[in-house]
Amino acid sequence: KQEVTQIPAALSVPEGENLVLNCSFTDSAIYNLQWFRQDPGKGLTSLLLIQSSQREQTSGRLNASLDKSSGRSTLYIAASQPGDSATYLCAVERGSTLGRLYFGRGTQLTVWP
């Protein structure tokens, strides 16, 4: 069974800081890894998708890296803003169970002005 762990569970920082959110997974035979953002009481918004053959993806101030061998991914947020406050979820898809995403519990981020 795939276990996905996200550290830290919560993070509170002042505006402008560069942040690193961590995700680890137990089964390295993944098909892809996806980072999502969830605002309170809302659905999920896809941020970045990294295919298993890729090492990183970038979108604006966000950069996600993937190290399959160590079972880790990091989401780097540059120059954080209050609007970045949300819960960030990491999810992996295994090659053996296509169509199924395994989620971590998320990191709840608060960026204060």
Added chain:
Amino acid sequence: ETGVTQTPRHLVMGMTNKKSLKCEQHLGHNAMYWYKQSAKKPLELMFVYSLEERVENNSVPSRFSPECPNSSHLFLHLHTLQPEDSALYLCASSQDIQTLEAFFGQGTRLTVV
């Protein structure tokens, strides 16, 4: 707006009621999913549909009954639920189950009283 629409956004139902959740996508996707998000637990996959056929039923109790009449619509029929079924129910879609960049709806917040 992700292109996946869920209705209703909020639902309160008694344990003897029958209700249905609706999900609609006009992204041209062939795969649709139901997820459950309970407090303090990771998102859990409930059902996967590919080309209107159910391809996974993740040991979900029979009081939850999915229906996929066409590739654009997905329903979750609810009957004789328990208070512990109260959760945020999220619908997602992807091009197909091999290409899992998932797009999520805003969710239905269900409260069972």
